[in-house]
Amino acid sequence: MSTLRISENIVRMRREKKITQDELAAFVGVTKASVSKWETGQSMPDILLLPQLASFFDVTVDELLGYEPQLSKEQIKCCYHRLAEKFAEHPFEEVMQESEKLVRKYYSCYPFLLQVCVLWLNHYNLSKDQNRQIEILESISGLCEHILENCKDIGICNDAVGIKAMVEIQCGKAAEVIESLEEILDPNHMQGEKEDILIQAYLMTGDMEKADYFTQIAMFKNVLALVVNGTQLMMIHGQQLELCEKVMKRIDAIIEVFQLEALHPNSIANYQYQAAITYCIQGKEEETYQRLESFVELVIRLLQEGIVLHGDDFFNRLDTWFEELDLGAKGVRTGKFVIESAVAALENPVLATLKQEKIHELKGRLMKEEEKL
CATH class of the missing domain: 1.10.260.40 (lambda repressor-like DNA-binding domains)
Structure with a gap:
C-alpha cells in the first residue's frame, strides 16, 4: 500500500x-x-x-x-493465471466482469493494469459478439492511456505503448501505429547497442555472471527475432516463391542449430504455419501439408510438455530469467485456448483449395489433445 x-x-x-x-x-x-x-x-x-x-x-x-491498493508481483502473476484459467472454463462475460471489478479496485496499480491489458488482448476474441470485442479493445487502449498519463515507471510505460499499438493493429488503425512507433523504432537510434554496452560494463567490472546472464538473454531474443522476422518476410513476399524458400532455408537452419522447436515451439509453430500458407498460395500442396504437419506437431508438443518457458543446456541462464518475468515462466494462454486458435488457423480460407479430408485429419489430432486436458 x-x-x-x-x-x-x-x-x-x-x-x-x-x-x-x-x-x-x-x-x-x-x-x-x-x-x-x-x-x-x-x-x-x-x-x-x-x-x-x-x-x-x-x-x-x-x-x-490517499489509499492506493497495490498488488505484489507474485499476486499479479497468480491473479493473471487464475483469470486465464477461468476464461477457459467459465462463461466469458463472468470472467470479464470479475477482471473489470479488479481493475476498478486496483486502478492505481499500474503493473497490474498492464497485465490485465495482456490478459484481455489474449482472450477478447473468445467473445462471440464482434461489437463486444471492439469494446474490449477500446478498454485496453483506455487502460494503456491511463498508464501512460499517470505511471512514472519507464519500462511499464514502454510496454503500454507496445500493447496500445497491438490494439490499434487489431482495430485496423495502421496509421496510428506508424505514428506512435516509427520514431521510437528508428533504426538510426541506439537500441540493441544499449544491451551490448551493459554487457561490456559487466565485463569491465569483472562481473562475469551478470555478463553471461544478459548475453544469453540477448542472444535468445535475437535468435527468436530472426524467426519472427523471417515469418514476416514471407508475409511480405508471399508471391515470390524463390525468395520465400531462401528465407525458409535460413530459418530452418537457425531452428535446427539452436533447437528452437524444443525451446520455443509456439514461435516455431507460427513460422511453420506461415510457410504452409506461402506454399499453399503457390499451389505447392505437398510442401503445404508438410509444413501444416509440423505446425500441428508443434502445437501438440507444446501441450504435452506444458506451456512453460524454459532454457536448455546451452541457454542455461534462461530459466532464471523466465521465472523473473512479470507473469513467470507459465504461458499466458491455456491449453484449451491454444487448441482453439490452432483449429481456427486450419480453417483459414486460403487453405480451402486443399483436400479437406487432410485438414479434418489434422483438426482431429488437435481435438484429441483437447480431450486430454
Whole structure:
C-alpha cells in the first residue's frame, strides 16, 4: 500500500472548495487547531470523522486517505493465471466482469493494469459478439492511456505503448501505429547497442555472471527475432516463391542449430504455419501439408510438455530469467485456448483449395489433445 496522504489531501481539497480551516472545523464539529494539526501531519482525524469529511469533500474515504491498493508481483502473476484459467472454463462475460471489478479496485496499480491489458488482448476474441470485442479493445487502449498519463515507471510505460499499438493493429488503425512507433523504432537510434554496452560494463567490472546472464538473454531474443522476422518476410513476399524458400532455408537452419522447436515451439509453430500458407498460395500442396504437419506437431508438443518457458543446456541462464518475468515462466494462454486458435488457423480460407479430408485429419489430432486436458 502507498503512504497515506490525508494531510495534503485535506489541505488541497479545502483550498479547492475555497473554505477556511474555521469553516471546515465548524462543519465537522472540531476546533480550528484540530484541523491545523491534521493539515500539518501532527495528528489524524478520528476514524469516526472520516466518512463525514469524505462526504463533505464529495470523495470516497480511500480518496480522502490517499489509499492506493497495490498488488505484489507474485499476486499479479497468480491473479493473471487464475483469470486465464477461468476464461477457459467459465462463461466469458463472468470472467470479464470479475477482471473489470479488479481493475476498478486496483486502478492505481499500474503493473497490474498492464497485465490485465495482456490478459484481455489474449482472450477478447473468445467473445462471440464482434461489437463486444471492439469494446474490449477500446478498454485496453483506455487502460494503456491511463498508464501512460499517470505511471512514472519507464519500462511499464514502454510496454503500454507496445500493447496500445497491438490494439490499434487489431482495430485496423495502421496509421496510428506508424505514428506512435516509427520514431521510437528508428533504426538510426541506439537500441540493441544499449544491451551490448551493459554487457561490456559487466565485463569491465569483472562481473562475469551478470555478463553471461544478459548475453544469453540477448542472444535468445535475437535468435527468436530472426524467426519472427523471417515469418514476416514471407508475409511480405508471399508471391515470390524463390525468395520465400531462401528465407525458409535460413530459418530452418537457425531452428535446427539452436533447437528452437524444443525451446520455443509456439514461435516455431507460427513460422511453420506461415510457410504452409506461402506454399499453399503457390499451389505447392505437398510442401503445404508438410509444413501444416509440423505446425500441428508443434502445437501438440507444446501441450504435452506444458506451456512453460524454459532454457536448455546451452541457454542455461534462461530459466532464471523466465521465472523473473512479470507473469513467470507459465504461458499466458491455456491449453484449451491454444487448441482453439490452432483449429481456427486450419480453417483459414486460403487453405480451402486443399483436400479437406487432410485438414479434418489434422483438426482431429488437435481435438484429441483437447480431450486430454
